[in-house]
Amino acid sequence: MTEQYFSGLRIELFLTMLILALLVGKVLAIKQNPIGTLTLISVFLISSIGISFMQNESGYLFGTMFRTNSTILFEKAILLAGTFIVFMLGFEWMKKQKHFLEFCMLLLSTLLGMCFMISSGNFLMFFLGLELATIPLAALASFDLDEKKSSEAGMKLILSSAFASAILLFGISFIYGTTGSVSFDTIASAIDGNNVQKFGFICILTGFAFKISAVPFHFWTADVYEGAPVAITSYLSVVSKGAAIFVLMPVLYHAFGRMSSTYIPALILLSTVTIITGNLFALRQKSMKRFLAFSTVTQAGYLLLGITGNNTEAGASVVYFMLIYIFSNLGAFTVVSILQNRTGRDDIGVYKGLYKTNPTLSMVLLLALFSLAGIPPAAGFFGKLFLLSSAAGAGYYVAVIIASVNMVVSLYYYLNIVKMMFVDEPEITIEKLKPAVTEQISLFICCCGILVIGFIPAIYEYIYNLSAAI
Amino acid sequence: MDATQIIKTIPIEHYVILSTILFAIGVTGVLMRRNAIIIFMSIELMLNAATLLLTAFSTYRSDTPGQVFVFFIMVVAAAEVAVGLAIIVMIYRNIKSIDINVLNKLKW
Amino acid sequence: MGSSIFYFLGFVSIFTALMVILSKSPINSVLYLVITFFSIAAQFVLLNAGFLAAVLVIVYAGAIMVLFLFVVMLLNLNKEYEPHKHIYIKFAGGIAGGILLVTLIGALHGSGEIADSTLNGEASYAASTGTIQNLGKSLFSDYLLPFEISSVLFLAAMVGAVFLGKKEKSSPKVSAEKI
Numbered sequence: 001m002t003e004q005y006f007s008g009l010r011i012e013l014f015l016t017m018l019i020l021a022l023l024v025g026k027v028l029a030i031k032q033n034p035i036g037t038l039t040l041i042s043v044f045l046i047s048s049i050g051i052s053f054m055q056n057e058s059g060y061l062f063g064t065m066f067r068t069n070s071t072i073l074f075e076k077a078i079l080l081a082g083t084f085i086v087f088m089l090g091f092e093w094m095k096k097q098k099h100f101l102e103f104c105m106l107l108l109s110t111l112l113g114m115c116f117m118i119s120s121g122n123f124l125m126f127f128l129g130l131e132l133a134t135i136p137l138a139a140l141a142s143f144d145l146d147e148k149k150s151s152e153a154g155m156k157l158i159l160s161s162a163f164a165s166a167i168l169l170f171g172i173s174f175i176y177g178t179t180g181s182v183s184f185d186t187i188a189s190a191i192d193g194n195n196v197q198k199f200g201f202i203c204i205l206t207g208f209a210f211k212i213s214a215v216p217f218h219f220w221t222a223d224v225y226e227g228a229p230v231a232i233t234s235y236l237s238v239v240s241k242g243a244a245i246f247v248l249m250p251v252l253y254h255a256f257g258r259m260s261s262t263y264i265p266a267l268i269l270l271s272t273v274t275i276i277t278g279n280l281f282a283l284r285q286k287s288m289k290r291f292l293a294f295s296t297v298t299q300a301g302y303l304l305l306g307i308t309g310n311n312t313e314a315g316a317s318v319v320y321f322m323l324i325y326i327f328s329n330l331g332a333f334t335v336v337s338i339l340q341n342r343t344g345r346d347d348i349g350v351y352k353g354l355y356k357t358n359p360t361l362s363m364v365l366l367l368a369l370f371s372l373a374g375i376p377p378a379a380g381f382f383g384k385l386f387l388l389s390s391a392a393g394a395g396y397y398v399a400v401i402i403a404s405v406n407m408v409v410s411l412y413y414y415l416n417i418v419k420m421m422f423v424d425e426p427e428i429t430i431e432k433l434k435p436a437v438t439e440q441i442s443l444f445i446c447c448c449g450i451l452v453i454g455f456i457p458a459i460y461e462y463i464y465n466l467s468a469a470i
Numbered sequence: 471m472d473a474t475q476i477i478k479t480i481p482i483e484h485y486v487i488l489s490t491i492l493f494a495i496g497v498t499g500v501l502m503r504r505n506a507i508i509i510f511m512s513i514e515l516m517l518n519a520a521t522l523l524l525t526a527f528s529t530y531r532s533d534t535p536g537q538v539f540v541f542f543i544m545v546v547a548a549a550e551v552a553v554g555l556a557i558i559v560m561i562y563r564n565i566k567s568i569d570i571n572v573l574n575k576l577k578w
Numbered sequence: 579m580g581s582s583i584f585y586f587l588g589f590v591s592i593f594t595a596l597m598v599i600l601s602k603s604p605i606n607s608v609l610y611l612v613i614t615f616f617s618i619a620a621q622f623v624l625l626n627a628g629f630l631a632a633v634l635v636i637v638y639a640g641a642i643m644v645l646f647l648f649v650v651m652l653l654n655l656n657k658e659y660e661p662h663k664h665i666y667i668k669f670a671g672g673i674a675g676g677i678l679l680v681t682l683i684g685a686l687h688g689s690g691e692i693a694d695s696t697l698n699g700e701a702s703y704a705a706s707t708g709t710i711q712n713l714g715k716s717l718f719s720d721y722l723l724p725f726e727i728s729s730v731l732f733l734a735a736m737v738g739a740v741f742l743g744k745k746e747k748s749s750p751k752v753s754a755e756k757i
Contacts (some may be wrong), residue, residue: 016730019730019733023733023737061723062720062722062723063720065720065721065723065724066723099741102737102738102741105734105737106734106737106738109730109733109734110734112730113727113730113731116727123539124535124538124539124542124721124724125723125724125727127539127542127543127546128542128546128724128727128728128731129727131546131549131550131731132727132730132731132734135546135549135550135553135731135734135735135738136553136734136735136737136738138553138554138557138738139553139556139557139735139737139738139739139741139742140738142557142560142742146564148561148564148565151557151560151561151564152561154557155506155554155557155558155561158550158553158554158557159506159509159510159513159554162510162513162550162554163500163513163516165546166496166513166516166517166520167516169517169520169543170493170516170519170520170523172520172539173489173520173523173524173527173536174523176524176527176535176536176539177482177486177523177524177526177527180531180533181535182535182536182539195685195686196685196686198685199682199685199686475580476580476581476584476624476625476626479580479581480580480581480584483686484584484588486686487683487686488588488591488592490679490682490683490686491592491679492591492592492595492614493682494675494676494678494679494682495592495595495596495598495599495675496595496599497674497675497678498599498671498672498674498675498676498678499598499599501670501671501674501675502599502667502668502671502672502675503599503671505604507604507607507646507649507650508598508599508604508607510646511598511607511608511611511646512598512599514611514638514642515595515598515599515611515614518614518615518618518638521618521630521634522618522621522622525621525622525625525627525630525708526621526625528627528707528708529625529626529627529707529708532707533707534707534712534713534716535716537627537629537630537707537708537713538713538716538717538721540627540630541630541633541713541717542721542724542728544633544634544637544638545728545731545732546728546731547638547642548637548641548642548732549731549732549734549735550735551642551645551646552645552735552736552739553735553738553739553742555645555646555649555739556738556739556742556743557742558649558653559649559652559653559742559743560742560743562653
């Protein structure tokens with residue numbers, strides 16, 4: 001009986017132990033040793049990834065509160081891997097902070113919240129997981145205590161997320177009122193799609209749109225991404241967004257399964273607008289972090305389009321895309337982080353002529369941007385291909401055509417940066433930068449991920465077989 | 471007073487409309503005001519509209535999940551306010567204003 | 579009798595909620611919001627949810643609003659400092675809120691379903707729903723996991739708030755005394 005709880009909650013228990021260990025370390029004022037802490041965290045994270053692949057039984061715990069199956073565990077493994085890379089890429093910055101332990105603790109508790117959120121079988125669990133995943137992030141976004149921009153980012157994040165969760169709750173109240181339950185299973189069988197439920201559903205979808213920064217609820221994204229420390233920006237754009245997308249799928253397919261005639265048009269509209277707007281704004285950004293922010297907005301649009309497929313294939317393509325996206329986006333952010341740490345600048349001008357001084361970094365950035373743009377040798381191409389084909393398989397050709405045209409448009413701005421790095425003359429002279437060991441690890445993992453995942457079809461098949469259980 | 475009497479005399483729609491009005495006032499406040507603290511208070515209004523709705527539904531159906539949910543909403547709101555106000559105090563220390571227009575460098 | 583109390587409380591909460599977003603000084607807004615919370619707590623009492631009413635008064639009106647009041651006074655914001663702002667933004671905000679309200683009520687109007695099909699009605703009303711015993715029982719049996727998560731949430735929020743609120747001694751730009 002108890003074994004079931006331990007094995008079902010194993011990743012969450014691991015993370016909680018780690019958080020408490022860090023807290024005890026802080027309270028007892030053990031002499032701070034950043035490298036030791038990082039090693040501890042890495043060991044925990046990697047072993048959690050390991051145990052997530054062990055015996056995967058599916059089922060419910062605590063009534064219908066906690067849901068677990070092999071897809072959910074795989075999604076958790078993706079998030080854990082993303083967090084690990086974030087720790088690696090941001091360590092050079094983190095170790096200079098006075099509150100290093102608090103930083104790690106808060107970051108890991110948001111990860112814990114995301115794990116609970118993905119596993120939720122109930123709107124109450126979902127809501128608590130969501131809040132645990134966002135409230136500490138606001139504190140983290142304002143981590144540069146003396147930096148005005150950073151506190152601005154924190155405030156915008158907490159105001160917009162509180163606003164979003166209020167809307168979400170209002171929607172949940174209507175769903176509760178008309179179906180008499182907050183558990184996904186009961187909602188799925190009691191829902192009939194009357195006007196009140198439609199209204200509640202739209203509120204819930206709005207809350208989600210805020211979290212994954214879909215247009216028109218994206219206005220906080222660029223400012224928060226620009227102001228927050230790079231490690232947090234990358235975490236927000238990859239791990240946090242991934243978790244929201246992962247939980248959106250069961251909510252739509254499972255709880256609101258009977259309302260697919262309502263949510264599919266809404267999703268298609270949302271994704272088309274998101275892709276177009278994200279592209280238009282990305283075209284004219286001068287700061288690299290803002291540029292990547294709008295690139296993230298666009299990718300969210302593609303993900304939403306993939307979700308409309310509404311079958312196993314759609315679920316698999318979304319998980320597969322997230323897996324690739326983690327490596328591509330974090331690869332780009334690693335390079336941005338290295339350059340920002342060393343030069344203190346983050347505008348696009350810094351990247352002019354980067355190839356002449358730092359060939360390795362520019363090659364990594366090239367690879368990451370190719371993958372984000374979806375140019376064939378990189379894995380991102382296959383990710384987008386599967387997303388679009390899942391939407392096309394469901395017959396939404398107009399949306400797919402719009403998305404494909406936008407992929408071509410997006411080539412312009414991705415390649416523009418590539419051109420700057422390889423062709424243009426340098427604006428400022430950057431000496432040859434030597435990435436620290438942690439940053440090298442992050443660069444290496446990201447490159448491997450981008451190159452390898454696209455060429456091993458077995459990975460997609462593996463995910464497809466798992467997703468039969470969504 | 472017994473809630474049975476309330477259930478008999480007041481249709482649930484009136485509770486729905488009351489909380490909808492409160493919610494709309496909250497949304498308007500978020501959109502209209504620029505003072506971060508007042509925006510926060512408007513969000514609290516929105517949350518309370520949701521709690522009122524949940525409680526009303528819960529009583530009319532006489533089951534507990536709605537009221538438990540309300541309890542957790544209050545828990546979360548407390549945590550959110552603590553962090554949010556800490557950030558506001560920190561911002562004020564840095565720039566001596568909490569008008570979000572002063573902070574705003576929104577370039578779209 | 580009960581219904582007239584409901585309408586009175588509803589009127590009070592709508593009026594004070596409007597005053598929260600319309601009054602110029604943050605202090606007034608805070609005080610109006612406290613009244614709104616009290617009227618909502620009274621609604622909870624009418625709905626036989628005594629425990630929630632008590633929690634609302636203690637946690638919201640007591641702790642959270644005092645925190646707001648404390649911040650407003652600490653930062654000395656009780657003057658009209660909100661700078662000039664374009665009237666059209668206010669106008670747009672008002673319009674947006676109004677449209678939202680109309681949409682909501684329109685969506686509700688076309689659906690009498692809430693009342694008849696899904697609710698039990700007074701016939702099967704159980705007076706024990708909102709009692710502390712009942713809530714406590716379900717909180718520590720069915721809702722045990724969320725309860726534990728909320729403790730982690732509080733821990734994280736506390737750590738976050740403490741480090742944000744800490745004044746950095748080393749930072750050179752703190753010059754509150756001089757101003």
